[in-house]
Amino acid sequence: xxxxxxxxxxxxxxxxxxxxxxxxxxxxxxxxxxxxxxxxxxxxxxxxxxxxxxxxxxxxxxxxxxxxxxxxxxxxxxxxxxxxxxxxxxxxxxxxxxxxxxxxxxxxxxxxxxxxxxxxxxxxxxxxxxxxxxxxx
Amino acid sequence: xxxxxxxxxxxxxxxxxxxxxxxxxxxxxxxxxxxxxxxxxxxxxxxxxxxxxxxxxxxxxxxxxxxxxxxxxxxxxxxxxxxxxxxxxxxxxxxxxxxxxxxxxxxxxxxxxxxxxxxxxxxxxxxxxxxxxxxxxxxxxxxxxxxxxxxxxxxxxxxxxxxxxxxxxxxxxxxxxxxxxxxxxxxxxxxxxxxxxxxxxxxxxxxxxxxxxxxxxxxxxxxxxxxxxxxxxxxxxxxxxxxxxxxxxxxxxxxxxxxxxxxxxxxxxxxxxxxxxxxxxxxxxxxxxxxxxxxxxxxxxxxxxxxxxxxxxxxxxxxxxxxxxxxxxxxxxxxxxxxxxxxxxxxxxxxxxxxxxxxxxxxxxxxxxxxxxxxxxxxxxxxxxxxxxxxxxxxxx
Ligand SMILES: [Zn+2]
Numbered sequence: 341x342x343x344x345x346x347x348x349x350x351x352x353x354x355x356x357x358x359x360x361x362x363x364x365x366x367x368x369x370x371x372x373x374x375x376x377x378x379x380x381x382x383x384x385x386x387x388x389x390x391x392x393x394x395x396x397x398x399x400x401x402x403x404x405x406x407x408x409x410x411x412x413x414x415x416x417x418x419x420x421x422x423x424x425x426x427x428x429x430x431x432x433x434x435x436x437x438x439x440x441x442x443x444x445x446x447x448x449x450x451x452x453x454x455x456x457x458x459x460x461x462x463x464x465x466x467x468x469x470x471x472x473x474x475x476x477x
Numbered sequence: 478x479x480x481x482x483x484x485x486x487x488x489x490x491x492x493x494x495x496x497x498x499x500x501x502x503x504x505x506x507x508x509x510x511x512x513x514x515x516x517x518x519x520x521x522x523x524x525x526x527x528x529x530x531x532x533x534x535x536x537x538x539x540x541x542x543x544x545x546x547x548x549x550x551x552x553x554x555x556x557x558x559x560x561x562x563x564x565x566x567x568x569x570x571x572x573x574x575x576x577x578x579x580x581x582x583x584x585x586x587x588x589x590x591x592x593x594x595x596x597x598x599x600x601x602x603x604x605x606x607x608x609x610x611x612x613x614x615x616x617x618x619x620x621x622x623x624x625x626x627x628x629x630x631x632x633x634x635x636x637x638x639x640x641x642x643x644x645x646x647x648x649x650x651x652x653x654x655x656x657x658x659x660x661x662x663x664x665x666x667x668x669x670x671x672x673x674x675x676x677x678x679x680x681x682x683x684x685x686x687x688x689x690x691x692x693x694x695x696x697x698x699x700x701x702x703x704x705x706x707x708x709x710x711x712x713x714x715x716x717x718x719x720x721x722x723x724x725x726x727x728x729x730x731x732x733x734x735x736x737x738x739x740x741x742x743x744x745x746x747x748x749x750x751x752x753x754x755x756x757x758x759x760x761x762x763x764x765x766x767x768x769x770x771x772x773x774x775x776x777x778x779x780x781x782x783x784x785x786x787x788x789x790x791x792x793x794x795x796x797x798x799x800x801x802x803x804x805x806x807x808x809x810x811x812x813x814x815x816x817x818x819x820x821x822x823x824x825x826x827x828x829x830x831x832x833x834x835x836x837x838x839x840x841x842x843x844x845x846x847x848x849x850x851x852x853x854x855x856x857x858x859x860x861x862x863x864x865x866x867x868x869x870x871x872x873x874x
Binding site: 346347348349350352353354355356359360379381382383384407408409410411412413414415417419420423426428429430432436437438439440441442450455456471 | 607608609610612613614615616617618619620622623624626627628630631634684685686687688689690733734735736737739861862
């Protein structure tokens with residue numbers, strides 16, 4: 341069962357491939373419109389604030405706050421069933437974007453995760469990209 | 478209620494009775510069977526139907542495939558699929574199309590063999606897809622239940638809501654299910670361990686699936702289906718059963734945003750449209766058919782529909798207020814037994830319309846005396862990320 345891996349993003353997906361390329365360099369990237377300053381996340385080609393496409397990539401600090409979370413006790417997925425119990429969380433990055441990830445680097449997800457908790461990115465390295473997981477600061 | 482338009486009415490309903498078809502019938506066959514029985518209920522027939530609304534769950538190209546399968550040549554074909562709330566969207570669209578004179582008799586159908594397919598709707602990890610959303614989120618292993626659980630956690634954090642309060646929703650729904658022979662049969666067929674009325678202790682002591690949601694706060698995964706026939710006033714007057722008027726409709730979507738509020742749903746946008754059009758207030762509603770994928774779904778939606786203020790849902794549902802035998806205390810909730818204890822084949826929005834219609838006809842197993850007004854609110858997609866909300870207000874003559 342050692343070959344059962346976490347489901348990984350597809351590097352060919354048009355809107356999000358730049359984000360995932362950045363992860364290989366340890367960069368947690370998000371987009372901001374040069375014209376109207378709207379932050380766009382998840383990544384897209386177009387600005388959702390104005391009608392333009394002048395989005396620039398910025399690198400987040402990797403620090404954020406747990407907005408909400410759950411500890412998964414039951415999964416039928418071949419990879420995740422072996423991770424139980426594990427914490428999934430919406431994380432508000434200090435720069436604004438809210439992203440979904442796991443809280444790691446703790447012994448007991450049932451008691452060591454909380455809303456409002458400060459966390460920072462911890463990269464899980466794979467061949468072509470890295471997965472942004474988060475650990476308590 | 479001056480100015481209240483009575484442009485279209487539900488005139489025929491059918492709920493497919495089996496929740497475990499044991500591979501004997503397909504989703505398409507369930508749709509066709511339910512359509513025939515609903516038309517029969519109305520006193521209409523195939524040739525009366527000139528509009529179909531279809532979420533495409535039967536395969537093929539939605540309404541295109543269904544028109545041929547049913548042998549119809551409708552003038553309106555609507556293949557809206559926004560998940561479990563699709564049928565509230567369909568009902569709103571049917572009312573609009575009938576009011577515009579584009580159709581006279583509209584047919585909505587649903588069929589699913591989710592249980593027979595052993596589809597682990599709730600606890601399957603999400604497969605890696607090519608949509609950008611999937612590409613950003615699938616790595617996390619968020620199950621559907623964990624998605625809703627994150628709404629519950631945030632609701633508890635912000636408002637002090639408790640698991641005991643959420644359990645009120647489960648026990649009221651189970652009470653209604655125990656009065657519904659089809660629901661009891663469903664729980665039997667799906668091998669529920671303990672088929673009886675439940676207590677708050679039963680719910681909070683049941684197994685945790687994804688913190689803070691327990692087993693008895695989660696819907697079942699059944700087979701099933703149903704159909705609804707909606708007709709213009711001149712048709713409705715000649716139907717067998719009394720008309721149940723669609724008085725108002727609203728629809729909306731919601732998705733994650735920077736600084737967004739996870740405890741608020743699309744219903745805050747769809748409900749004012751529907752109540753405003755109907756010219757009624759939540760306080761006048763006798764029956765609340767509110768999508769119960771999970772306990773937290775109902776709590777959130779009751780607040781957003783306007784039955785109480787945001788954050789006060791936990792206190793508001795305490796003390797059995799949602800039971801069918803507590804008129805004057807607020808609406809009776811999911812009197813068929815809901816998705817928690819009667820029927821959830823994946824997209825249960827059609828059953829909200831069906832049971833609301835039973836109540837307004839006086840046909841429910843947990844009949845509320847003299848029920849006059851009902852709300853059906855469907856939630857499609859996932860409450861804790863991107864979802865749709867469809868609100869329908871129904872009233873009798
Ligand atoms: Zn812009």
